[in-house]
Amino acid sequence: xxxxxxxxxxxxTGAGPSAADGAPAPDAAQRPxxxxxxxxxxxHGTHGDPGYHGDKSxxxxxxxxxxxxxxxxxxMVDEDAYCIDVLTQISAVSKALQSVxxxxxxxxxxxxxxAAARSGDTEELDRKMDEIMAAVKRLMK
Numbered sequence: 001x002x003x004x005x006x007x008x009x010x011x012x013t014g015a016g017p018s019a020a021d022g023a024p025a026p027d028a029a030q031r032p033x034x035x036x037x038x039x040x041x042x043x044h045g046t047h048g049d050p051g052y053h054g055d056k057s058x059x060x061x062x063x064x065x066x067x068x069x070x071x072x073x074x075x076m077v078d079e080d081a082y083c084i085d086v087l088t089q090i091s092a093v094s095k096a097l098q099s100v101x102x103x104x105x106x107x108x109x110x111x112x113x114x115a116a117a118r119s120g121d122t123e124e125l126d127r128k129m130d131e132i133m134a135a136v137k138r139l140m141k
Contacts, residue, residue, distance in 0.1 A: 052103075052104055052108075052111075055103075055107070059100060059103070059104070062096070062099075065096070066096045066100070069093045069096065070093055072089060073086060073089045101139055105132065105139070108131075108132055112128055113128045113129065113132060116128040
């Protein structure tokens with residue numbers, strides 16, 4: 001399942017048909033975001049665009065580079081490259097994805113959470129805070 005097809009809030013959780021490592025999806029109660037209602041697709045609350053909207057082209061460029069790195073790892077395995085060299089490249093891909101994730105989390109806090117705080121809607125603010133904390137927990141796994 002592509003990230004675009006995957007239900008929002010399940011990225012990297014293993015939810016969906018199967019996890020990337022082949023393990024079964026975790027029980028809903030075991031998910032770090034258990035109890036946090038999933039927002040509707042495209043739900044940006046009361047403020048419109050997603051937090052990364054201002055640097056969308058930058059994120060897309062970085063993701064395209066990471067995509068190339070992953071293809072390079074695939075090629076290395078296909079060509080029977082030395083194990084440590086493959087692991088080194090996998091580590092680089094992981095770090096690059098973590099960097100993108102931290103940028104998105106920062107944008108979410110400074111845009112989405114900030115907008116919810118400014119709105120005065122405490123329920124919306126609580127929902128945004130719960131969302132970011134669940135996302136941080138998933139990133140730290």
